[in-house]
Amino acid sequence: MTESAHRPGPRSRPARDLLALTAVVAVVLAAISLVVASHASASSSPTRTLNVTGSGTVTGAPDTVTFQLGVTTVRNQATEALKVNNLRVKSLERALLAQGATKKNLQTSNFNIYQMTDQNGNLTGFNVSDTLEVTMHNIAKAGGAIDAAVAAVGNGVSFNGVSFSQSDQSRALASARTKAMKAAHAAAASLARAGDVTLGAPLKIVDQENQSSPAPYPFFPGAFATSGAATQTRLLPGTQSVTVRVSVTYQVNA
Incomplete structure (x- = not known):
């Protein structure tokens, strides 16, 4: 047998392609393993x-004041108490509007009608109360509005405190x-x-x-100016912090 008979012949094209594909796959797998290992290493280090x-x-200085004025009427009959109280509330509204308040800034915040009895449970009359919450954007006019309201209603009026705020913060x-x-x-x-x-x-x-917000303005009986008084009620807004x-x-x- 001659030497040429034992020499391996050239590989076929499919065999060469298979070897090349195997090499590429090995490189890709190695790259994927490296990426996964790097990601795992990064994940193990949390963000500090x-x-x-x-x-x-x-x-800043407040530019808005809000207060509540109430009207209370006591009569023997509920209808009479309600009628008189409604007239007083209308007088209160007119006085406030004349001093610079606006209708859109007048809001009923409380309204009650209840029976009054003595210690034995006997009916003695009816109490009607109506409270308006008033918001004014001109603080300088608020004191005069309160004085006018008290003068219009008389002893049946009540004042439930005041608060200040900034309309645009x-x-x-x-x-x-x-x-x-x-x-x-x-x-x-x-x-x-x-x-x-x-x-x-x-x-x-x-x-x-x-x-x-600043502390509520306290109410002291007799603090409001009455008709003919020389001093008008003053509301001091102070300052407000945000x-x-x-x-x-x-x-x-x-």
Whole structure:
């Protein structure tokens, strides 16, 4: 037998293609294994965070006042008590409107009719009460409106306190929010320096608004000016603070 008879012949084309495909598959599998291993390694290192809080306060003058004026009438008959009280309430409304209040800012906040009895349970009469909540955007006129209402109704009037507010708080809230974020960032930067880490971007921000109102204006009997009195009732609005608190979570890097 000759030497050429034992020499392997050239491989067929399908065999060469199969070997090439096997090599490609092996490379792809190796790459996939590397990606999975890298992802697993990254997942095992959780994001490091730093949580801080900050607050910002802006103080301004209120421009709106809200108070309640009530009218009470006691009569032997319910119909008579209701009729008289309704007339008094109309007088109250006219007095308020004449002093700068508007109808859209007059709202009934309470209305009651109840029987009055003695200690033995015997009917002695009927009590009718009607309370209006009044909102005025000109605080300087509020005292005169109260005086006029008392003069119109007389001894049947009652006053249930007063509160002040700002009709538009959008600017104050925006300014307070900016101050709160600056305070939070300053605190985070200080902690990051102390902890020898690098402060990253904020990951989460929680905004909380908190308005602190001034104390209600107290009512003292005889504080209202009566007809012919030289002094008009004054309502002092003082100032009002708007506070925003934020909680911020920052990413930190070693």
